[in-house]
Amino acid sequence: MIRFFLKFLSWCPGAFGLLLRQKIYPCCLGKCGRNVLFGRFVTFKGRKKIHIGNSVVINDHALLDAEVCRAGHFGITLEDHVFVGSGTRVHCCGESIHVHNKANLGSECRIFADTPIVIGEHVLLAAYCLVGGKRDTIEKGNYEQQDLETVSSSAAETTIGNGCWLGVRAVFRSGVCIGDNTIIGAHAIVEHDLPAQVVAIGYPAEVLYSR
């Protein structure tokens, strides 16, 4: 019965649906602030490990998956004024994801956390970006709980600094850190760390010039 009701909620169109979801979804989630807008067909997995701040917008067809998360980790945290575009998929493949204030995740982005991922303030991710995820993680699709215990927990953190801009279809490998206000060009693949205040393009991403 509850399942049927949740299915109706995620389907419900128009202003009525927006209002219903705004009132009822916070009860299902781990923590949810005020004035949060949920689009249609938004999917949550591991609902109790998802923490959402005030005035967050989650667009249609987005997927937040915190089901496979190591014990004691926070799962997915979205701070205030975060925007999640339509069709964006956020997966915890064992580790936590922290998105800071006013970050903007574009449409059809994919985020796989097999190392802890931190996305800084005012970060702008363009459409179709891919963050994290070792190749085998993506191919396997889903991590089993037993696999998690064998994976070492000393993996490096993936960090996108404050005010960065990732271009369309940029690929960001796991364990890579980039500094504040860095721009990554469209179709670039970031495989090693980059300093702050630079523009980088290409595969692997090389510094083009300093801003």
Added chain:
Amino acid sequence: MKSLNRFTPPVRNKSAAVEPQTALQKKLGQHGSPFKRYHRSVVGQNGYLQLFLYEIINFFLIPLPGRTGLFFRRLALPLILGRLGKKVHMGPDCTIRNGRKIFIGQGAIIGTKVTLDVKTGENALILGDGVRIGSRTILNCNGAVMEIGNGTNIGTACRLGSLKGLKVGQRCQLGEQVCISGASHAFSDTDISIIHQPVTCKGQTVIGDQVTIGERVTILDGVTIGDGVTIMPGSLVNKDIATGALVSGVPARLVST
């Protein structure tokens, strides 16, 4: 209703420091009450009757599956769209915003969960005759006129935007996940984060007739592509391409003419 409208809402936090708006917030028009914002984004400058019609059709007819849904949508959608041609096949669960500025030619096929989004202002979205749009594609018209020619075929999960206009010619083939960005950000100021800097656009994006665009191609703003061009999958187009060329790579380079 009129007497209600005369009330001006109390001015809040006038002395408080105004936070810089992000480009997205400006686009959404983050002022006024939530209802006003919803009204503006959904039916634009049209009145409450249009909003009521939109809500009724959006709730009961747009999610309806099967042939019944198709039949009722053909009957009712002309009420909220600018023009709907004959024999249009429109799948369920589409999102239509500011429908009076959307013009759909006859025989068009629009898949499921397509977003046709026109922002308020002097914007329009024109789909020609026999246009086919795959499911989950987003047509996002922020400014000027987005025009898609007769018989063009657009794949699934594409994203087409326009700030200073987008023109796609006749009988083009666009693959899956094609992104025509149509806008960019200024990044000259290093003190402010990029999200707060203005949106820029080099000009109108023009794509000629009978162009073939492969999967996962990105086309940046202000690019002109000639007739009969072929773009290989996974390319990034940031410069103009002459008629009849074959290009590939990041950024796209000429392979043969």
